[in-house]
Amino acid sequence: MTTEANYKQEKARCFRDDALPYLDDVFALARYLLRNAEDAEDAVQECYLRALRHFDSYHGPAMKPWLLAIVRNVCNAKFARLAKQEITTDVSEGDSRPEQIPIWQENSPSPEAALIRQHDNDTLRRLVAALPYAFREAIVLREVNNLSYQEIAKIVGVPVGTVMSRLARARSMLRSAWNVAEGAMPGVAGLGRLS
């Protein structure tokens, strides 16, 4: 085998071992940002292709935040106009309201614990997905991707203080939406009404 081929194989192995374990994280962020599974899948693929192109010159930061920063850029570019509209709306960061809260049609929760749990997860995901862009991004990077304030600040390109205020606002909006959901369907497992 030529040196060139050896090098390529070694690079492919490193990339697979270092980058592919974060597919789920990358997909989750794209899925929340784009609110569409197919677009998210395309964004993930584009992200990984970009990452591979720059893999030779990659010397940190940590792989996960790096990939999340790339996929965020891909998502922003993909829906630049839409994102811009939403971000513009978010600039005040004071009076944003979550988008329309879905009304639950079910008469009563299923007695099956697993089904209730599934419903819980669906509800929470829906509430997070309904948040305005900048707040959705902050809460997903924190709660789903488990990044630190510093890492989020770097990825989003804002000061840590802004990350903190966005998280506070996001949680406050989630609390309101959560209580609306709870009011529409009381007793959903584990959630309860938040004060």
Add this chain to the structure above:
Amino acid sequence: MNCTKSEVLLHVLIDGERDAGHTSDVETHVATCSGCTENLKTFRAMRVAMAGADLKWDGAIAFAPSHRGRTAFACGVSL
């Protein structure tokens, strides 16, 4: 420290981001403010619920194998 500042800064306690600063100021304020104590309790409960929930989309689980395979293939990597 007042309630307006504390509203934002108490998330430092919830997230365990003690390096972000202001930790002891918030703790001191929360200890003497019932409203902020209540908020802290609520947001802690919310964080626990979110940590226990599966917030990654079903899609990630449902089509992860094919998705994984396609992305790997596009990058010229075998799984």
